[in-house]
Amino acid sequence: MNRPPEDILLEINGLRTYFFTEEGVVKAIESIDLVVYKSETLGLVGESGSGKSVTALSILGIVPDPPGKILQGEVIFHGQDLRKLSDSDMRKIRGNQIAMIFQDPMTSLNPVFTVGDQISEAIMLHQKVTKKEAREKSIKIMSLVGIPSADERVDNYPFEFSGGMRQRVMIAMALSCNPELLIADEPSTSLDVTIQAQILELLKATSEEFDMSIILITHDMGVIAEMCDRVAVMYAGYICESGDIMIIFKSPYHPYTRGLLGAIPRPDAEREDLTIIRGAIPNLINPPSACRFHPRCDYWMEGLCESVLPEVLEIESGHKVRCHIYSDAGKAWMQKHGEAREIGKIPKSAVGK
Amino acid sequence: MSGSSESFFDKIAAKQEEKGIAASRIRTKEMKEDVVLEVNNLRKFFDIPIPFETTWFMIAFVGAIVVFAFRQLIGLILIAAIIVLYFALPYIPPFNKRPKVAHLKAVDGIDLQIKKGKIVGLVGESGCGKSTAAKTIIRLLEPTAGSVYFKGIDINRLTMDEMKEIRRHLQIVFQDPYASLNPRATAHDIIAEPFDIHGVASGDEASYKVLTLLKDVGLAPHHAYRYPHEFSGGQRQRLGIARALALEPDFIVMDEPVSNLDVSVRAAIIQLILELQNKMGLTYLFIAHDLSLVKILCDEVNVMYLGKIMEAGTSDEIFESMMHPYTKALISAVPIADPTKRSKKIFLTGDIPTPINPPPGCKFQTRCPLVSDVCRVEDPPARWYTASHVAYCHNIEGGEENPDFFAK
Numbered sequence: 001m002n003r004p005p006e007d008i009l010l011e012i013n014g015l016r017t018y019f020f021t022e023e024g025v026v027k028a029i030e031s032i033d034l035v036v037y038k039s040e041t042l043g044l045v046g047e048s049g050s051g052k053s054v055t056a057l058s059i060l061g062i063v064p065d066p067p068g069k070i071l072q073g074e075v076i077f078h079g080q081d082l083r084k085l086s087d088s089d090m091r092k093i094r095g096n097q098i099a100m101i102f103q104d105p106m107t108s109l110n111p112v113f114t115v116g117d118q119i120s121e122a123i124m125l126h127q128k129v130t131k132k133e134a135r136e137k138s139i140k141i142m143s144l145v146g147i148p149s150a151d152e153r154v155d156n157y158p159f160e161f162s163g164g165m166r167q168r169v170m171i172a173m174a175l176s177c178n179p180e181l182l183i184a185d186e187p188s189t190s191l192d193v194t195i196q197a198q199i200l201e202l203l204k205a206t207s208e209e210f211d212m213s214i215i216l217i218t219h220d221m222g223v224i225a226e227m228c229d230r231v232a233v234m235y236a237g238y239i240c241e242s243g244d245i246m247i248i249f250k251s252p253y254h255p256y257t258r259g260l261l262g263a264i265p266r267p268d269a270e271r272e273d274l275t276i277i278r279g280a281i282p283n284l285i286n287p288p289s290a291c292r293f294h295p296r297c298d299y300w301m302e303g304l305c306e307s308v309l310p311e312v313l314e315i316e317s318g319h320k321v322r323c324h325i326y327s328d329a330g331k332a333w334m335q336k337h338g339e340a341r342e343i344g345k346i347p348k349s350a351v352g353k
Numbered sequence: 354m355s356g357s358s359e360s361f362f363d364k365i366a367a368k369q370e371e372k373g374i375a376a377s378r379i380r381t382k383e384m385k386e387d388v389v390l391e392v393n394n395l396r397k398f399f400d401i402p403i404p405f406e407t408t409w410f411m412i413a414f415v416g417a418i419v420v421f422a423f424r425q426l427i428g429l430i431l432i433a434a435i436i437v438l439y440f441a442l443p444y445i446p447p448f449n450k451r452p453k454v455a456h457l458k459a460v461d462g463i464d465l466q467i468k469k470g471k472i473v474g475l476v477g478e479s480g481c482g483k484s485t486a487a488k489t490i491i492r493l494l495e496p497t498a499g500s501v502y503f504k505g506i507d508i509n510r511l512t513m514d515e516m517k518e519i520r521r522h523l524q525i526v527f528q529d530p531y532a533s534l535n536p537r538a539t540a541h542d543i544i545a546e547p548f549d550i551h552g553v554a555s556g557d558e559a560s561y562k563v564l565t566l567l568k569d570v571g572l573a574p575h576h577a578y579r580y581p582h583e584f585s586g587g588q589r590q591r592l593g594i595a596r597a598l599a600l601e602p603d604f605i606v607m608d609e610p611v612s613n614l615d616v617s618v619r620a621a622i623i624q625l626i627l628e629l630q631n632k633m634g635l636t637y638l639f640i641a642h643d644l645s646l647v648k649i650l651c652d653e654v655n656v657m658y659l660g661k662i663m664e665a666g667t668s669d670e671i672f673e674s675m676m677h678p679y680t681k682a683l684i685s686a687v688p689i690a691d692p693t694k695r696s697k698k699i700f701l702t703g704d705i706p707t708p709i710n711p712p713p714g715c716k717f718q719t720r721c722p723l724v725s726d727v728c729r730v731e732d733p734p735a736r737w738y739t740a741s742h743v744a745y746c747h748n749i750e751g752g753e754e755n756p757d758f759f760a761k
Binding site for chain 2: 047048162192193194196197198200201219220221222223224225226228245246249259260261262263264265266269270271273274275276277280281
């Protein structure tokens with residue numbers, strides 16, 4: 001369901017990010033429109049190479065440049081376009097109002113400083129506090145994220161923590177300035193399931209406590225189903241479908257979403273229920289024309305999908321899909337060729353009861 | 354399948370006659386018709402060297418240098434004495450009794466029975482020893498203790514020469530296909546290498562077989578002369594599977610074959626694995642940490658924790674009526690891809706102890722919600738809930754101590 005516009009925390013319009021490499025221009029993000037409402041968890045899901053992480057980096061303006069470059073689009077946060085801000089203004093927002101946690105905590109923590117120093121650094125950068133106060137605040141936030149005996153562990157180095165605890169440190173650091181938006185890029189992918197459950201629970205609890213929005217980036221549909229209110233499915237630089245989690249999981253409209261949901265083992269599924277998507281993610285230096293999914297799509301309308309990019313259609317309030325099956329051009333094609341292209345039901349077992 | 358049990362019994366017997374070795378060295382066992390592989394109390398320990406403690410020598414050495422500054426002769430004697438002691442001490446009692454290695458108990462006594470045509474799952478968190486167990490079962494790693502019977506022969510007692518005969522029937526597919534394929538060999542060479550080693554085919558015949566195998570795993574003939582880096586992740590894994598199939602094995606270990614792959618590719622590889630099983634009557638030991646996949650794929654599931662099996666049973670028994678507190682926590686932690694079924698999780702507290710010095714008694718005691726005093730002392734007993742469903746825990750209700758109870 002669409003919430004009123006004053007509830008919008010972050011809005012992305014027509015974002016395009018390319019990477020200019022020696023092999024050619026990698027068209028990582030072609031055109032992305034996305035809305036994040038206040039205190040909601042938005043899932044960003046897709047296969048590797050679909051542009052999920054680049055979207056996150058583009059929001060924060062930390063796309064490695066060169067080779068990356070944001071070519072166009074606006075990222076509106078609290079009514080101001082983040083792309084137009086100066087570097088120093090952007091630095092005030094980054095880590096303060098918008099924080100990010102990365103997939104691999106070991107590579108994003110500095111190995112030669114204690115975790116206390118690293119959390120304090122973020123606090124002292126954005127708030128006028130003394131070193132001692134920052135340290136006390138670090139201890140408080142570390143115990144909040146469930147690190148036992150935080151007053152001792154604050155002086156430990158990252159290598160002295162286990163993987164799950166390291167991720168907790170990362171979360172503590174991200175939460176230290178009470179951000180309004182947290183971007184979590186595959187926060188639990190490198191962790192074991194038992195630890196993953198704890199980290200996800202922690203994210204859920206803190207988002208409620210701090211009244212914080214989360215953009216959760218993952219390739220795991222299970223994590224999305226457990227955590228999110230809304231979900232956006234990405235494929236090769238486009239968002240192909242977005243909407244309420246219940247709608248997307250129950251009746252996906254886009255063939256790719258449908259394929260993704262069919263390709264994972266759902267509860268109550270049998271071996272035979274696993275369906276596959278033909279082919280592989282395209283090379284983004286030379287991506288397929290128009291709808292980038294058409295070479296893998298079972299519903300490909302020859303002559304249309306590869307020449308005309310489908311517009312984003314709002315099927316019902318808040319449920320958007322980018323596919324010709326629902327567009328006027330597509331309907332005209334179907335009439336002309338006398339072939340129906342209707343999206344079937346996803347396997348019975350996949351639908352929640 | 355080709356290579357019936359007789360033929361390779363004969364081959365091994367023939368080899369022994371050649372060398373005049375007594376057949377009694379080989380341990381055999383009557384096995385049920387449908388059991389492909391039986392693993393009894395298999396252990397694999399890794400030796401971790403404990404370094405020699407040199408702190409005191411350093412202090413003494415610095416002291417001796419200080420003495421040397423004032424009294425040269427005494428200082429020199431002291432320095433010499435310390436150097437001599439440094440090298441001699443490890444040989445002088447009682448210091449020579451110092452343990453030189455610690456054992457990392459990666460696999461600490463597991464039992465398995467793998468039936469023909471089944472997919473047996475081995476699941477657990479990272480570091481629980483599942484991959485080591487799999488490699489030890491097919492003797493890629495030399496076990497510390499225990500036996501593995503394949504077609505009635507204890508393969509751990511065979512010489513490497515005899516082992517070669519058996520290797521044809523036991524194959525493995527690794528998790529990372531890129532790391533397990535020779536980057537300098539073409540797909541053709543990679544798949545044809547087993548033919549060469551076992552003298553199965555050569556020349557055109559080998560090439561013909563390679564092309565058939567490529568087709569079987571869903572690759573095209575023109576892929577034969579490509580190098581591993583020219584393939585995508587999913588294609589590489591297909592290549593790894595083709596290599597494993599080359600010698601028409603009976604039993605394949607799948608060591609996390611799809612963990613590194615994207616969702617859509619993953620489903621395709623799973624379908625291939627199932628297809629090949631139907632076509633060739635293969636038996637798989639499937640190692641995975643993705644429990645939702647194991648649930649739909651495996652006939653039987655073994656749950657491992659720190660080198661031990663905690664619970665074993667058919668897929669339904671493990672996922673629907675699990676008994677062990679670890680299995681319960683593990684399964685509840687799996688995210689379910691259905692937003693209408695957000696479940697209540699069981700959170701494990703405590704850390705995973707290191708397998709170098711695991712606590713006595715139950716391995717799960719440090720994180721177990723049901724832990725009691727007896728868990729810290731005694732190994733948990735087996736409790737059988739059906740003829741196939743067993744859990745190892747002190748504090749769970751019901752069950753029988755003897756599996757024969759269900760045999761009647």
